Amino acid sequence: MVSVSGVRGIVGETLTPFEIVKFTSAFAKFCGGGKIIIGRDTRIHSLFISHLVSGTLLAMGCDVVDISVCPTPTLQLAVEHSDASGGIMITASHNPAEWNGLKFVSEEGIFLTPEQHKKFVDLVEKNSFKFAEWNSVGRYIQDRSFIDRHIDKIFQIDFIDVDKIRARKFKVVVDCINGAGSEAVPKLLEIFGCDVIKINCDGNGVFTHEPEPLPENLTELCEAVKRYNADLGIAVDPDADRLVLVTEKGEAFGEEYTVVQAVKIVLEKKSKSDSKSVVVNLSTTKAVDEIAKVYNAKVYRSPVGEINVVRKMKEVGAVIGGEGSGGVIFPDVHYGRDSLVGIALILQNLIEFGGRISEFKETLPKFEIFKTKINIENVNPDDVLDKVKEVYKDAGINTDDGVRVDFGDSWIHIRKSNTEPILRIIAEARTKKEAEELVKELRTKLGLK
Structure with missing residues (x-):
């Protein structure tokens, strides 16, 4: 899978050492050399891929700053606040354990735009690279300070009342699926004065349940929240850019509502801002629109994919944005989905x-x-x-990313995934039954099982 979300494949099958070297060499050429920052999640094969990536970059004459295991947003921040010409995060995000991949970050600290991605893929396909001579190879540096720098940046959000949050003494159960958030997420919560109960936070890369933080995969967390009488539960995906919350009742808060709560607190605090724009993708809940109405803010929608949301946010000067999969993008910290930012915002909301x-x-x-x-x-x-376009030609449709059909208080969106060989179908209505009926009706009209 090659898309604006990066490169992903099954290790040893589609994602081989040859492919890793080819894509990494192309990225070094795309960046024009210079310094490249690399990080990784905890998958059992991420370390050997990291060695391949760093060795290839050095051979291409690039200097490498290896920040080791860290969340994807930490890598993005590291690139943005440095003189690096790019970054590579070794992760397959929410994909199963046998998958891995490379996320490519531009010198701005954001993923490649569609135009940059096309230029990059052209270099990959040409597969013509000039390696450095023996005395011109790059330098290798390790720097483990960036998780602390990331946390410090979050504590600089001007409306986060750290003292009041500490005084509340939240009891929080955290499930980091032994992934890249295993150090950063508990550390952030502890600095906020929370009583942190850790499950699957060893950082050993062994996924104890399916890695996508969906309700059906978080039964252990839900049970632990009730057992410990906690105030809330927190789950992140393996590279910790997505945040999912669990209520004190051990019930899912709803991954869509991660961004809704972020929109609420930011619009409230930015009520005097010149710009009160919000950007979310086409598959994100209409609850965002209703919150925005309260604060007289305008909602823009982009195609699915973090870089698409970020580009639109920059274009319209949005104060908050994100994706309904649990991704919060808050420009005051950086332009990237960030579970740590989402945690700070929910604590302030509470x-x-x-x-x-x-x-x-x-x-x-x-x-x-x-x-x-x-x-x-x-x-x-x-x-x-x-x-789909033919069937719903008389309805209001958007074709920026697949096809989205709106019916007032409900909608349905069908699109090709950026990360898996599937078509995604998402429907929303006031009730779950109505949403399911929309999907059933679509399948019937298309003759799909």
Whole structure:
């Protein structure tokens, strides 16, 4: 899988050492040499891939700063606040354990734009690289300070009341799936004065459940929140850019509502700002729109993919943005999905609200999302999307990313995944039953099982 989200594959099958060297060499050429920062998640094969990546970059004449195991947003911040010409994060994000990949970061500390991605892929396909002579290879440096720098940046958010959060003494259960957030997430919470109960925070790369932080994969966390009588539960994916919350009742807060709560607190605090724009992707809940109305803010929607949201945010000067998969993008810290930022915002929301997180959830607009997918190994996805456009030609449709059809208080979106060989179908309505009916109706009209 090669997309604006990076390169991913199954280690030893589609993601081989030859492929890793080829893509890394192309990125070194794309960056024009210079200093490149690399980081990795904890997958059992991430270390050997890191060695391959750093060795290839050195051979291309690049200096390498290896910041070791860290969240993807930490790597992005490291690149942004340095003189690096780019960065590579070794991770397959939420994909299963046998997968790994490379996320490529430009000198701005954001993922490659579609135009940059095309230029990069052209270099990959040409597969023509000039390696450095023996006395011109790059220098290798290790620097483990960036997690602390990331946390310090979050504590500089002007409206986060650290003293009040510390006084609340939240009890929090954290599930980092033994991934890249295993150090950073508990450390952030402890500095906020929380009583932290850690599960799957060894950082050993052994995933004890499916890595995508969906409710069906977080039963251990939900049970632990109830058992320890905690105030909330926190889960992140293996590279810790996505945040999912669990209420004190051991129930899912809803991954879509991670960004909703962020929009709420930021618009409230930025009410006097010249710009009150919000950007989310086409698959994100309409609850964002309803929150925005309260603060007289405008919502823009972009295609799915972090870089697409970031580009639109920069274009319109948005104060907050993100994706409904649990990704919060807050420009005051940096332009990237960041679970640590999301944690700080939910804690601030809770101290201002004063009650429990389940009660806070009840104050937010109520929508229900239903998500499913179609394996496209035996299906032409473009034919499916063309048929959707034909079937719903009389409705309001958006074709910026697949096809999204809006019906007032409900919508359905079908699109090709950036990270897996599937078509994603997402529907939202006021009730789960209505959302499921939208998907059922779509499948029937398309003749899909």
